[in-house]
Amino acid sequence: MSGRPLFAVVGHPNKGKSSIVATLAADDSVRIGPEAGTTTQARRYPMRVDGQELYALVDTPGFQRARRVLHWLRQHERGAHRRAEVVRQFVASHRDTGEFPDECELLEPILEGAGILYVVDGSVPYGPEYEPEMEILRWTGQPSLALVNPIGPADHLAEWQAALGQFFQVVRVFNAVTAEFRKRIELLRAFGELQEPWRGVLAQAVRLLEADRTRTRRLAAHTVAETLAAMLAHRVERKLPARADPTGQKAALESEFRSDLRRLEQRCRDRVETLYSHRRIERQEAGLPLVDEDLFAERTWLVFGLGRRQILAGGALGGAATGAWVDAHLGGLRCLRGGAWGRDRGGDGLVDGGSVGTGAGDGRAAGGRLITAGPTRNRNFPHVVFNRARYHHWLVARRTHAAQSVLAVRGDPRAVLPPLPGEELSTLEKIFDRLRRNPEATAVQGELADRIAAVFARDDDLGDARVDSAAGRRDPPPIANIGA
Numbered sequence: 001m002s003g004r005p006l007f008a009v010v011g012h013p014n015k016g017k018s019s020i021v022a023t024l025a026a027d028d029s030v031r032i033g034p035e036a037g038t039t040t041q042a043r044r045y046p047m048r049v050d051g052q053e054l055y056a057l058v059d060t061p062g063f064q065r066a067r068r069v070l071h072w073l074r075q076h077e078r079g080a081h082r083r084a085e086v087v088r089q090f091v092a093s094h095r096d097t098g099e100f101p102d103e104c105e106l107l108e109p110i111l112e113g114a115g116i117l118y119v120v121d122g123s124v125p126y127g128p129e130y131e132p133e134m135e136i137l138r139w140t141g142q143p144s145l146a147l148v149n150p151i152g153p154a155d156h157l158a159e160w161q162a163a164l165g166q167f168f169q170v171v172r173v174f175n176a177v178t179a180e181f182r183k184r185i186e187l188l189r190a191f192g193e194l195q196e197p198w199r200g201v202l203a204q205a206v207r208l209l210e211a212d213r214t215r216t217r218r219l220a221a222h223t224v225a226e227t228l229a230a231m232l233a234h235r236v237e238r239k240l241p242a243r244a245d246p247t248g249q250k251a252a253l254e255s256e257f258r259s260d261l262r263r264l265e266q267r268c269r270d271r272v273e274t275l276y277s278h279r280r281i282e283r284q285e286a287g288l289p290l291v292d293e294d295l296f297a298e299r300t301w302l303v304f305g306l307g308r309r310q311i312l313a314g315g316a317l318g319g320a321a322t323g324a325w326v327d328a329h330l331g332g333l334r335c336l337r338g339g340a341w342g343r344d345r346g347g348d349g350l351v352d353g354g355s356v357g358t359g360a361g362d363g364r365a366a367g368g369r370l371i372t373a374g375p376t377r378n379r380n381f382p383h384v385v386f387n388r389a390r391y392h393h394w395l396v397a398r399r400t401h402a403a404q405s406v407l408a409v410r411g412d413p414r415a416v417l418p419p420l421p422g423e424e425l426s427t428l429e430k431i432f433d434r435l436r437r438n439p440e441a442t443a444v445q446g447e448l449a450d451r452i453a454a455v456f457a458r459d460d461d462l463g464d465a466r467v468d469s470a471a472g473r474r475d476p477p478p479i480a481n482i483g484a
Contacts, residue, residue, distance in 0.1 A: 004053055004054065004055055004056065005115060005191065005198045005201060006044075006057075006058065006112075006113065006114040006115065007024075007055065007056070007057045007058065007115045008057075008109045008110050008114040008115070009058065009059055009060060009117045010060050010116060010117065010119070011062060011119040011120060011133070012062050012121075012130065013062030013063070014062065015119050015120055016119055016149040016176050016402075017062070017119045018031060018032045018402075019149070019176035019402035020057075020119055020147060020174070020176045021045055021057045022045075022400070022402040023177075023184065023400040023401055024057055024184060024187070025045040025057050025401070026277050026401050027045050027047075027277075028278060028280045030402075040061055040105075042059065042060045042108065042109055043058065043059050045057050045058075045059060047205075049209060054209070055202070057117070058109045058114060060109070061102040063102065063106070063132075063133045063136075065100055065102075066132035066136060067129075067132045068100075069103050069136055072090055073090060076089065083140075084111075084139065084140055084141045087107060087140050091108060095108075107136075107140070110140050110142050111140065113142075114142065115144065115194060115195065116142050116144035116145065117147060118145070118146045118147070118164075118168060119147050119149050120146065120147070120160055121148075121150065121152075122148040122149065122150040122156055122157045122160050123151050123152030123153050124156060134167040138167055144167075144194070145168060145171075145172065145190065145191060146164040146167070146168040146171045146172070147171075147172055147174045148160050148172070148173045148174070149174060169194055170190050170191075170193070172187060176400060176402040177402050178400065179400055181397075185206055185209065188202050188206055188209075189202065189206060216275050217453055217457060218449070218453045220271075220276075220393055220453075221449045221452035221456055223268055223275070224268060224272070224389040224452050225446075225449040225452055227265065227268040227385070227389070228382055229435050229439045229444075230264055231264050231376075231381075231385055232375055232376070232381075232436050233435075233439030233440075234261060234374050235257070235372050235373060236253055236257045236373045237373075238370070240370070241369075246369060246371045250371060253371060253372075254373050257374050261376075265385065268389060269389075269392055272389075276397060276399075277401070278396060278399065278401070281399075382428075382435075383428070383429075386452070390417065390452075390455060390456070391417060394456075394462075397456070398462075418458075424451070428451060431444060
C-alpha cells in the first residue's frame with residue numbers, strides 16, 4: 001500500500017497522548033506513565049496486519065514553551081500563505097540549540113507530512129494556555145483532528161468542544177482506555193475525510209482491520225473449542241501394586257486431575273490474549289473474581305454453570321443433569337467430590353478404581369491395580385468452561401492496548417453478556433456429548449468453534465452503553481450462567 005498515512009499525536013504534557021498511540025497502533029509496548037514527561041523523544045509506531053503497514057502514529061513530547069514559540073513565529077511572519085515556512089524556519093533555527101527541544105521534536109514529523117492528532121483531557125477545564133499550542137499547529141497547514149480524551153470524569157466536554165472547533169476540522173471524544181473496536185474504526189474513517197489522498201488508503205485499512213478482527217475472533221473460538229475437547233477427554237492414571245490400598249492415593253490423583261484442567265484453561269487464556277496482541281496483561285483473582293477464581297470453587301459453578309430453571313425445565317440437559325444441579329447448589333461440589341470414587345461407590349464420580357494389565361486378560365495378578373481420575377462425567381462442566389471462556393474473551397477483545405492495568409471487570413458479567421437461547425444451549429450440549437464420545441474428532445471441534453465464533457461475534461457488538469447501564473443495575477438477572 002503506497003502513501004500510508006502518518007499521524008503525529010501532540011498536545012499538552014500528560015494528557016493521554018501515549019495512550020492514544022497504544023490504542024490506535026494496538027501496541028502495548030508504548031510507554032505510558034502517570035507522570036508528565038514520560039515521552040521525551042518522538043517515536044514512530046506502525047499499525048500492521050499480517051506484516052503489512054496500514055498507517056503509523058508518532059508519539060511526541062508535550063508542548064513546554066508554546067507561548068514563546070508562538071511569539072517567535074509572529075515576529076517572523078511573512079503572510080498566511082508562508083506560515084508553514086516560518087514554522088520550518090523555527091525548527092531549523094532551534095533544533096540544535098537546546099532551547100526548544102520538545103517543540104522541535106513534535107513539529108518535525110508534522111513538517112514531514114504527518115497529520116495532526118491533538119489530544120486534550122476532557123476531565124479538566126479548558127484554559128487559554130492551550131490556545132498558543134493550537135495556533136502553532138494551525139500555522140503548519142497540515143490536516144488536523146482534535147481528540148478529547150477524558151482521563152477522569154468527563155465534566156468539561158462542552159467547553160472543550162466549543163473551543164477546539166475553532167481550530168480543528170474535526171473534533172471527537174475518544175477515551176483511549178475504553179474505546180471499543182468500532183470507535184477506533186470510526187476515528188480512522190473520520191481521518192480519511194480530512195485529506196483526499198488518505199480516503200482510499202484508510203478505507204482499505206478499515207477493511208483489512210475488520211477482516212483481521214473476524215479472523216482473530218475465529219482463531220480464539222478454535223482455541224476455546226480445542227481446550228474444551230482436551231478438558232472433556234483428560235484423565236490421569238496411577239499404577240498401584242496388586243495388594244496396595246488405593247484410598248490414600250485417590251485424593252492426590254484427584255488434585256492432580258483438577259490442577260491439569262486449570263492449566264489447560266490458563267493456557268487457553270494466554271493464547272486468546274496473544275491472539276489479540278496483548279502480551280503484558282496481568283490477571284489477578286482480586287481483579288477478576290468471577291474468572292480467575294478456582295475453576296472448582298463453588299462460586300464458579302453457581303455463577304457460570306447452567307441455571308436451575310434451565311435444567312429443571314429439561315431443556316438443554318434433560319433429566320440426567322438434575323442431580324448435577326442439586327449437587328452444585330445444595331451439596332457444595334458433591335458432583336465432583338461427594339461421590340468421589342466412581343465404581344468403588346457406585347456414583348457418577350471422578351476417580352475410578354480398575355486394574356493394570358501387562359498382557360492378555362485383565363492383568364490383575366501380573367500388573368496390580370490402576371486408578372484413574374477423569375474424564376469428568378459432570379454434564380454441567382463444559383458449560384462452566386465455555387462460559388468462563390466466553391467472559392474472558394469478551395474482556396480481552398474489548399480491552400485497548402492503553403489499558404495496561406490488571407484486567408478488571410466493570411459491572412456484573414451476568415448483566416453485560418446476554419443469555420444464550422435454549423435452542424442454542426441444546427445444540428451446544430449435543431456437541432459436548434459428541435466430544436465426550438470422540439474428543440479427537442476435528443469435525444466436531446470445528447462445529448463447536450463455529451458456534452463459539454458466532455457467540456463471540458454477537459458479544460463483540462455489545463457497546464459501552466450496555467456496559468454502562470449494566471454497571472448500575474442493582475439486581476442482575478437471577479441466572480447462574482453467563483451464556484445460559
